[in-house]
Amino acid sequence: MSIRGKAYIAGAWEHPLRKAPDHSVAQLHYEVAKGALDDAGLTFADVDGFFCAGDAPGLGAHSMVDYLGLDLRHVDTTETGGSSYLAHVSHAAQAIMAGKCDVALVTLAGRPRSERTDIRAAAPIEDPDAPDVPFEVPYQPVLSAVYALCAMRHMYEYGTTPEQLAWIKVAASHHAAHNPHAMLRDRVTVEDVISSPMVADPLHRLDCCVVTDGGGALVVTRPEIAKSLSRPRVKVLGAGESIGHRRGGTADITTTAAAISGPAAFAEAGVRPADIDYAAIYDSFTITVLMQLEDLGFCEKGRGGAFVADGNLISGVGRLPFNTDGGGLCNNHPANRGGMTKVIEAVRQLRGEANPAVQVPDCRLAVASGIGGPLATRHGSATLILERE
Amino acid sequence: MEMLTFSAPAVNPETRPFWDACNDGKLLVGRCTTCRKHHYYPRPFCPHCGGDKVEWVEAEGTGQVYSYTVMRRFEPVRVLCMVELAEGVRMMTVLRTAEPDAVRIGLPVSLAFAESAGGQKLPVFEPAG
Numbered sequence: 001m002s003i004r005g006k007a008y009i010a011g012a013w014e015h016p017l018r019k020a021p022d023h024s025v026a027q028l029h030y031e032v033a034k035g036a037l038d039d040a041g042l043t044f045a046d047v048d049g050f051f052c053a054g055d056a057p058g059l060g061a062h063s064m065v066d067y068l069g070l071d072l073r074h075v076d077t078t079e080t081g082g083s084s085y086l087a088h089v090s091h092a093a094q095a096i097m098a099g100k101c102d103v104a105l106v107t108l109a110g111r112p113r114s115e116r117t118d119i120r121a122a123a124p125i126e127d128p129d130a131p132d133v134p135f136e137v138p139y140q141p142v143l144s145a146v147y148a149l150c151a152m153r154h155m156y157e158y159g160t161t162p163e164q165l166a167w168i169k170v171a172a173s174h175h176a177a178h179n180p181h182a183m184l185r186d187r188v189t190v191e192d193v194i195s196s197p198m199v200a201d202p203l204h205r206l207d208c209c210v211v212t213d214g215g216g217a218l219v220v221t222r223p224e225i226a227k228s229l230s231r232p233r234v235k236v237l238g239a240g241e242s243i244g245h246r247r248g249g250t251a252d253i254t255t256t257a258a259a260i261s262g263p264a265a266f267a268e269a270g271v272r273p274a275d276i277d278y279a280a281i282y283d284s285f286t287i288t289v290l291m292q293l294e295d296l297g298f299c300e301k302g303r304g305g306a307f308v309a310d311g312n313l314i315s316g317v318g319r320l321p322f323n324t325d326g327g328g329l330c331n332n333h334p335a336n337r338g339g340m341t342k343v344i345e346a347v348r349q350l351r352g353e354a355n356p357a358v359q360v361p362d363c364r365l366a367v368a369s370g371i372g373g374p375l376a377t378r379h380g381s382a383t384l385i386l387e388r389e
Numbered sequence: 390m391e392m393l394t395f396s397a398p399a400v401n402p403e404t405r406p407f408w409d410a411c412n413d414g415k416l417l418v419g420r421c422t423t424c425r426k427h428h429y430y431p432r433p434f435c436p437h438c439g440g441d442k443v444e445w446v447e448a449e450g451t452g453q454v455y456s457y458t459v460m461r462r463f464e465p466v467r468v469l470c471m472v473e474l475a476e477g478v479r480m481m482t483v484l485r486t487a488e489p490d491a492v493r494i495g496l497p498v499s500l501a502f503a504e505s506a507g508g509q510k511l512p513v514f515e516p517a518g
Contacts, residue, residue: 129399246430
């Protein structure tokens with residue numbers, strides 16, 4: 001059994017706001033849901049499956065389903081941090097294949113910028129009953145520092161340089177320059193990145209993503225319904241997910257769980273990394289991108305630095321155009337969770353609706369890769385392979 | 390050198406022996422009596438082989454820096470560290486040093502203890518020698 005071709009992304013919408021002081025979180029969920037349903041040509045009455053994660057206020061899906069007034073046959077509140085929404089697309093495809101729902105709505109929204117909850121400076125989980133927490137949180141392992149541990153070790157093992165990491169931000173900034181909604185629209189240079197203030201060695205301020213309010217939503221539906229709609233069709237070809245963890249203190253922190261989820265997704269889709277036209281890669285920090293590219297198989301382990309350098313990720317310049325909306329590094333990282341916007345820009349690319357300056361010509365096949373949580377300790381990884389039909 | 394501060398770890402019945410040992414100046418790690426592998430953080434079963442016969446063993450208290458970062462936005466700056474113990478397992482900790490810019494991967498380190506808020510002792514490390 002496989003989800004290959006069993007579901008389509010029929011609607012995708014990103015909230016245009018990057019700061020929403022006059023919105024509630026619930027209202028943002030409504031607006032993105034409405035946006036994605038309008039995009040698909042469907043209505044709230046068509047929705048019979050709902051998917052949300054930890055950003056949704058209230059217990060699980062209860063409050064959002066009540067607020068939105070949905071009548072459901074299927075619900076899924078899988079929580080794997082920022083990667084949740086990629087997992088939701090996969091789970092929606094599975095549910096559709098099993099006959100559990102026909103129209104699945106996935107929403108994400110939050111207001112960390114207005115609420116000044118900067119996750120880069122926070123310990124992500126402080127639940128005292130989480131078995132790892134007493135052994136880590138007292139040392140104050142904020143997210144930027146935990147990702148820095150990966151970057152430092154990657155540099156030590158493979159000779160990766162700060163300049164190579166900086167190229168990832170440079171590429172994102174070139175794309176964001178064409179996005180009127182992007183939070184950071186100035187093109188930056190490698191020198192700009194490495195001369196920005198050090199946050200946690202070897203990560204500089206410009207190695208980090210933005211903190212934004214807003215959100216996004218997706219509509220996933222069965223083939224018969226997708227074919228009755230007027231929008232270009234984006235087919236779900238394959239998916240994989242995993243959780244990377246400490247392995248009793250023996251884990252290699254230069255590898256992500258994309259090394260599991262990626263090959264699983266490619267195998268289900270029946271395609272290879274070399275076939276990919278567009279890559280949506282979770283970019284909480286520059287190092288996050290580099291490690292995923294290796295683990296997804298775009299280059300050998302340890303060769304990510306050379307792979308991303310010299311503009312190789314810039315659309316129209318390099319071999320692998322990535323995050324053409326400017327990504328989390330420059331455009332948007334709503335609710336401190338970048339998985340939703342990865343899928344949305346992949347859908348735009350496959351529909352041929354990205355900003356013209358960054359549209360990949362004849363974009364047929366895309367990968368979307370999401371990471372959720374601190375990479376050096378415990379993180380979720382979810383991979384999707386999407387195809388324009 | 391300004392003092393680093395640490396929040397108090399939540400102690401529960403499962404981990405009480407670990408934290409009591411810290412207060413006695415000892416760092417305990419788990420060892421499986423079946424596969425003989427160590428694990429950290431400790432738990433009452435082996436995360437490597439699934440065996441349920443594990444013992445507490447006292448770590449030698451030596452190791453090396455597996456990875457680190459200098460948290461520049463903290464005052465005083467804080468060297469967050471993963472230390473690889475002589476027993477082979479790696480743990481999240483802090484390296485207490487007057488020279489954060491001299492830290493390197495591979496630096497030999499030795500065990501020390503710091504008091505967290507409320508008095509519970511916490512394992513930290515210092516450059517060896």
